[in-house]
Amino acid sequence: MYGEYVKNFDKAMDLLDTMLEKCQPFREIIQEIQKKEMCGSLSLQHHMLEPVQRVPRYQLLLKDYVKKLPQDSPDRSDAEKSLEIIFEAANRSNAAIAELEKQQKMWDVYEMLGGEEDIVDPSNELLKEGPILKVSVRSSSTAERHLFLFNKMLLYCAPKLSLGSVKFTVRNKLPVDSVQVKEVNDVETPHCFLVSGKQRSLQLQARSQEEMEAWIQAIQESIVLSERKIDTFKAASLGPASPGHHVSQ
Numbered sequence: 001m002y003g004e005y006v007k008n009f010d011k012a013m014d015l016l017d018t019m020l021e022k023c024q025p026f027r028e029i030i031q032e033i034q035k036k037e038m039c040g041s042l043s044l045q046h047h048m049l050e051p052v053q054r055v056p057r058y059q060l061l062l063k064d065y066v067k068k069l070p071q072d073s074p075d076r077s078d079a080e081k082s083l084e085i086i087f088e089a090a091n092r093s094n095a096a097i098a099e100l101e102k103q104q105k106m107w108d109v110y111e112m113l114g115g116e117e118d119i120v121d122p123s124n125e126l127l128k129e130g131p132i133l134k135v136s137v138r139s140s141s142t143a144e145r146h147l148f149l150f151n152k153m154l155l156y157c158a159p160k161l162s163l164g165s166v167k168f169t170v171r172n173k174l175p176v177d178s179v180q181v182k183e184v185n186d187v188e189t190p191h192c193f194l195v196s197g198k199q200r201s202l203q204l205q206a207r208s209q210e211e212m213e214a215w216i217q218a219i220q221e222s223i224v225l226s227e228r229k230i231d232t233f234k235a236a237s238l239g240p241a242s243p244g245h246h247v248s249q
Contacts, residue, residue, distance in 0.1 A: 002055065002089060007096040009052055013045065055093060059086045102126075109148060114166040118153065118173070125151045128218040133205040135189055142189075142205060145171075149218055151225060152176060154195065156202060172200055177226040181219040183212065195219065 020027045030044055039047070062083040069076050105126055110119040118124070128149040133142040146168050148155040153175050157168035174197040184192040184203060191212040195202045206212035 002051070002093060004096065006052055006093045007100045009048070013048065016045065016048070055086060055090050059083070059090050062086055111165040112167040113148075113155070113157065113170055114160075114168075116155070116170060119150075121152075123152075127151060127222055128215070130211075131207075132215070135192060135203040135205050137203060140189060145204070147204075147215070149215075149222060150176075151222055154179060154219065154222075156195075172197075172202070174200075176219070176222045177230060179219065179223060181216055181223075183216060 020030065033039065034041075034043055062079060066076070066079050066083055069079060073079075102125070106119060106124065109126060109129070110116060113119065126148065129147060132145050132147050134145045135142055144159055146157045146159060148157065153173055155170055156172040156174065157170050160166055160169045174195065178198045180196045182194055184194050186192050189205055191206040191209055193204055193206070193212055193216050195204060204215075206215060
């Protein structure tokens, strides 16, 4: 329950602010309640924030308490157990927040791409995204593009002039398990790297050497992760070797 509360806290605060601004009867009721002695002259927002801050405060307090307890103190065992429980609660809270942020980011990308259905796969994870330049091999001219790197695919997109939420058009979708990436040494167009797929290769230019290296590293890491998952799946599908079974050489 605590994790759910923390996960939805920002949304609840936004809704409260909207209601206070747009609904006068609601605002008057809240203001009347806040005047009561039991509220301690504090706003509803302040009281809503208290549970979010409570677990981190308990964690800091208990850590300091355990640190100062003598080793032979009869309270040490219970204090350490309490700290462990609080630590687990804090981790669950942080995990819930991280999951919410991940889901929100995926939804933002989904909208920017005009409802690209592959984005909403629960197993999909956004690893890196950002602007890039596409280099024409024939003319060496460049064009603005945008990359979205997921754990399963690399989306090569073009900016779209739009007043709505759709910002990009997907030009190519490259599965990372069939992609290769390497630096391109070209004096005339520095910071370039080549992304090669089964059906198309893209020569891309970053804004700096550091940015190029970051893209190459991110893509290589996604390839390695994909290969590991494939190997794990193959091993699981084969199952353990039965006793007495020998592989022919």
